[in-house]
Amino acid sequence: xxxxxxxxxxxxxILIDVPEAEYIVFEHGPFDYERDNRGVEETVDKAIAEFNxxxxxxxxxxxxxxxxxxxxDPARFWKCIRPVRLGxxx
Numbered sequence: 001x002x003x004x005x006x007x008x009x010x011x012x013x014i015l016i017d018v019p020e021a022e023y024i025v026f027e028h029g030p031f032d033y034e035r036d037n038r039g040v041e042e043t044v045d046k047a048i049a050e051f052n053x054x055x056x057x058x059x060x061x062x063x064x065x066x067x068x069x070x071x072x073d074p075a076r077f078w079k080c081i082r083p084v085r086l087g088x089x090x
Contacts, residue, residue, distance in 0.1 A: 018069070022058070026051075026080045033074040040078050048080060061085040 026047050028040050053059050061083040071079040 018067075021061070021066075022084050023069075023081050024051075024058070024060075024084050026082070028078040030076055031074055031078070037074065044078055044080055048082070057086055058084040059087055 026044050028044055031037070031040050063083075063085075066083040068083070069079075069081040071077065071081070
């Protein structure tokens with residue numbers, strides 16, 4: 001493991017330090033996992049795909065090493081957190 005990483009007790013996940021930066025958050029509130037999970041996923045994916053940066057000074061940051069983060073806790077939210085940077089989309 002690299003410095004700053006810790007293996008979770010499950011052995012399937014790695015905790016890392018998240019770099020300080022600017023991010024955009026796409027979030028859906030609480031939902032019933034059994035009934036609504038697929039629909040919530042589709043809704044958030046569509047919002048991400050259709051988000052228009054034209055009226056902002058930002059764009060997605062796809063630089064090497066930048067990560068998108070996903071949080072899934074149906075009792076609380078579905079979140080997709082994407083790094084952004086200043087600059088218009090090319």
